[in-house]
Amino acid sequence: MRIDPRLDDFLEAQGLGRHRPETAKELNGRNANFLVVTTTDTPVFVKRIATGSRDAAERHAACVAFEELRREDPAIQRTLGTAPLLASDADLGFLAYVALPGSTSLAELGRQPKDDADADEGDAGTRDPEDFAEDLGRLLAAVHALDPAGVPPRAEAPRLPPIQPLDHLTWESYQNLTAPCLRIWNRLQNDPDAAGTLRALRADEAYAVEQHPVAIHGDVRLDQFLLDREGRLRLIDLEEFRLGDPARDVGSMVGEWLHRATLDLVGEQDAVAAVADLELTHDEVVANGAAALDRRRPVIQRFFEAYRTSCGPDAAWVDDPAFVDRVTRFAGWHMFDRLIAVAEHTSRVSALHWAAAGIGRQALLAPRAAAPALGLPDHSDQRKAAA
Structure with missing residues (x-):
């Protein structure tokens, strides 16, 4: 070393x-x-x-x-x-x-076998990421309450979701990407509805930032949260901290819960290897996935309600239907992001992960309809009234 x-x-x-x-x-x-x-x-x-x-x-x-x-x-x-x-x-x-010796990321916590986790006496008294849903909501609300005047400028917008690969891959990307990754980008390039919605999401995000810039983490995932020995959550990896759209952070967290609903079908241990070897029909994936989402929906509801309450009356964006739309679409993109992450480390992508991306696609294309299914506020009546 x-x-x-x-x-x-x-x-x-x-x-x-x-x-x-x-x-x-x-x-x-x-x-x-x-x-x-x-x-x-x-x-x-x-x-x-x-x-x-x-x-x-x-x-x-x-x-x-x-x-x-x-x-x-x-x-x-x-x-x-x-x-x-x-x-x-x-x-x-x-x-x-x-240094925080003895700390564990929420992602690692989620991968622990449940019997071992129960036997391991943690000071927090709980050993599953979903037990911290409210804490995560309050923590993200605190990030978004930081004074935007003190956030340093960034020359470029966030990297993900990328827009340029929806048109074509650079020669360097084509040479370096795995075969499964190339198949994913080929599908997205040949899916004008999904590609168009991703472009619209980035445009809507830019408009939201222009109207009301908020301090955001910019790279929310379960492995960015450490649980210390005292059971307190600590947010780390602030390199993407910037002025941005709070829907990016909230949607990424919702996407994490949605992704965990997919992993429920195979268990948390060595999920990538397990999913790669799992063969399920489309109907089995849909049926089992719906049941898994039913189990995770209350977690998302607790997370979002804690976030909304903690933001307080000054955060007018929380009750804006357009904000919930963007949250839902960012959650949908997160499923593609996790699909790409799996494709970078395996020789093939299973039907389960393709089906999970299909769920993400529905959230991208129809956020107002998907939001209540995910446990987010139902603003469908506003759309009908506007029509």
Whole structure:
């Protein structure tokens, strides 16, 4: 394991001491990530955003700005847990956070065998992600309540869902994508309704941001939430923090619950491998998927109601039918996003994952009809009245 030799200079300049080499542990991620204990006996999680990339400075600035804004408001700070930022260096790309030993991501929690999870006495008293639905709603509301004036600008809109591949793939993408990924993009390129709706979603999102920009996380997934030893949720990975449409965050979270409804058909353990080997007919997938969604709908309802209540009267967007439409469509896109993620790591995509993407497609194309089925507010009467 090779750690950047400039790390010790960075840590010492912040009064944290030098790292003890025998304690260093490398972690996975797009950046160089390490857990170390310093000579001052301080456990530190260190992330280095490689300088020189097009948006490296923006991603570093986003992480710093989030922590500064969170600390400015004591009420938000009490609700919005994270791994506190100890020190940063924009020139070197270093970010040093308080380490959270013993923490578990909600994604990992969801993959635990239920019997083992029940036997494992956690301080939170619960061992399933759905038990934290209300907490997740309140936490996202706190993010969206941060002062937008303090959010640094970004040169480009969020990367996903991508629009350019709906027309054609670049030669570089064509060479690097797996065969299952190529099939997915081929289907989307030959599905004018889905492709057109994704373009419309990005346009509607841009208009919403122009009218009322809100601080958003920008990359919400269950693995971005850590459960610490005390049972408190902590939001991490703030590199996509930006001014944006809150429907992106809320829709991604709804999409996570919708995706988990799909995994209910095979269990949580080694789900990718299990799904790849599972053969179900279309009718079986639809019937079983409907039952699984019935079980998850109350979770989405609790999540959204906690979010709506926590946002308060100043967040007028929450009761706007157009907001719920965008939430539903972002949830639908999330199913395609997870389909693509599976296709990057397997030789074939199962009928189950194609069917899950089909559910996402329906949410994209008919959000007003899909919303109540997902546990979101029913605004279908407004559409009929407008007609």
